[in-house]
Amino acid sequence: KEHEYLILDGNLTQETINYLIIKYPEKKFIVDGTSSTKVLKFNDVLRHLYLLKINVYEAQALVKTNLTKEDLINALKQRGLTKVIVTQGKNDIYYLDDGKVKVSQIEATEEIENATGAGDAMLAGITYGLIKGKSLDEALNYGKKLSSLTIKTSNAVNKNLNMKMI
Secondary structure (H helix, E strand, O other), X not given: OOOOEEEEEOOOOHHHHHHHHHHOOOOEEEEEOOOOOHHHHHHHHHHHEEEEEEEXXXXXXXXXXXXXXXXXXXXXXXXXXXXXXXXXXXEEEEEEEOOEEEXXXXXXXXXXXXXXXXXXXXXXXXXXXXXOOOOHHHHHHHXXXXXXXXXXXXXXOOOOOOHHHO
């Protein structure tokens, strides 16, 4: 078992997404929704995903309604997801972990230089935590840390990131 996780995003074609899901059913698929339109490519394979990380607009596009917070998470759960993270900028993160809706608070910061790359950094931190055998709660904390370090720089990637910072 060389790689336990496969990371996908909405920039892939529908054909590629379907191929990977069918070809590697034993893998844990972690998906970044990418945008409100691109996330729809995962509509028919939600039950095959290990983790879906999306923002509130992508979540609303998937459930085709403007639900918010816990109601939105529950609607995604009914679609077959067992782990989903819904971000909403500087607001608290709502997520589903093995059937339980949870909330993770975001620490306020005055040092926002640029939000570009914050979502990618969050997914990278979450993935790192999961690969290291951490719970989703702990992995989410890694993601929040990397995201908060990323928004403090004008670049999409904080060039000073290193393992000691996590």
